[in-house]
Amino acid sequence: MARKPKIHVIGTGGTISGAGDTATAGAYQSGAVEAAQLIAAVDGLDRLADVSAETIFATGSENLGPVQWRQLARRIEEVCASNDVDGVVVTHGTDTLEEAAFYLDLVCRANKPVALTAAMRPATALSADGPANLFQAALSISSPHFQGGGVFVVMNTQVIAGWQAIKTSSVALDSFCAYPGGSVARVVGESLMMIGGRQSSPLAGRFHGVLEKDEELPVVDIVALRGGCGDRPLSNANTNDCKGLVIAGFGSGTMPDTLAAEAADMARSGTVVVVSSRVGRVMVSAHSTSTRLDDGVIPSGCLNPQKSAVLLSLALADGLDAAEIAGLFQLFSASSQ
Numbered sequence: 001m002a003r004k005p006k007i008h009v010i011g012t013g014g015t016i017s018g019a020g021d022t023a024t025a026g027a028y029q030s031g032a033v034e035a036a037q038l039i040a041a042v043d044g045l046d047r048l049a050d051v052s053a054e055t056i057f058a059t060g061s062e063n064l065g066p067v068q069w070r071q072l073a074r075r076i077e078e079v080c081a082s083n084d085v086d087g088v089v090v091t092h093g094t095d096t097l098e099e100a101a102f103y104l105d106l107v108c109r110a111n112k113p114v115a116l117t118a119a120m121r122p123a124t125a126l127s128a129d130g131p132a133n134l135f136q137a138a139l140s141i142s143s144p145h146f147q148g149g150g151v152f153v154v155m156n157t158q159v160i161a162g163w164q165a166i167k168t169s170s171v172a173l174d175s176f177c178a179y180p181g182g183s184v185a186r187v188v189g190e191s192l193m194m195i196g197g198r199q200s201s202p203l204a205g206r207f208h209g210v211l212e213k214d215e216e217l218p219v220v221d222i223v224a225l226r227g228g229c230g231d232r233p234l235s236n237a238n239t240n241d242c243k244g245l246v247i248a249g250f251g252s253g254t255m256p257d258t259l260a261a262e263a264a265d266m267a268r269s270g271t272v273v274v275v276s277s278r279v280g281r282v283m284v285s286a287h288s289t290s291t292r293l294d295d296g297v298i299p300s301g302c303l304n305p306q307k308s309a310v311l312l313s314l315a316l317a318d319g320l321d322a323a324e325i326a327g328l329f330q331l332f333s334a335s336s337q
């Protein structure tokens with residue numbers, strides 16, 4: 001790109017836009033700082049790119065979900081369709097960043113790069129990490145390496161494929177990492193070191209059609225297990241309006257025998273059931289879980305419960321049946337070849 005890149009920043013709230021009473025306060029309000037103010041606080045950004053900004057939400061990401069993700073995705077596609085923009089940075093809360101990034105990967109077909117970034121410390125904190133993360137996000141998507149498009153999470157010098165981003169700590173600056181792969185690139189000062197790694201998910205853009213519809217996504221609940229839970233989590237679950245269910249099982253997708261039997265019953269009666277795990281780095285395969293593929297219960301592969309729920313609700317919205325949905329999750333699993 002011979003000219004200065006043009007980057008559009010979309011603010012959605014989160015700690016990156018949070019303000020506390022003092023620079024050391026633990027409490028702060030998410031979404032208190034507009035995107036335009038955020039970019040004004042980033043030294044060197046104007047040398048790097050021509051940056052425009054808008055704020056579409058000003059809240060913690062715990063308040064965002066499929067309705068807001070669709071609004072965000074539509075706006076990203078609209079902005080990317082303009083010749084005046086070379087890439088989009090989304091500022092976001094960290095708490096549901098992994099779901100938002102996975103959703104955007106699955107629905108967006110923009111041919112320009114999108115980087116989600118966030119912060120672990122509010123904008124008013126001593127050593128706030130937001131400005132550096134914002135700079136690194138803009139730097140990354142200005143690079144020729146990312147001109148084909150794709151959804152990324154850029155945090156703490158790491159450029160991570162959006163579908164692989166996981167939050168691993170409630171407080172650490174290096175909370176985000178890539179799983180199951182490694183980072184795509186690392187930001188070093190004003191340069192990028194390309195490392196490798198798969199950039200888009202095996203289903204990138206597969207569910208673009210949901211952006212044309214206004215219906216809400218089907219409800220998918222997550223049931224988390226604890227040691228000694230027996231079959232209580234499923235027998236107590238109110239699954240009346242629930243088209244799909246994700247079980248956050250133990251380890252590699254194990255669960256008490258009685259609960260496995262109940263999961264199989266639910267799958268037979270028409271609820272699409274996926275088994276993931278409550279561990280941080282999930283790998284659940286057909287031979288590791290306590291349930292059986294023959295019973296119609298689907299292993300989540302490397303997708304954690306929250307990402308499994310995103311994929312399952314999009315697949316249900318698309319009208320896919322359990323066998324077709326199993327085929328999608330298989331793309332996130334180890335293959336025997």
Ligand code: GLU
Binds near residue numbers: 014060095120
């Ligand atoms: N709960 C807030 C959010 O996700 C703050 C967490 C954060 O951004 O780090 O927006």
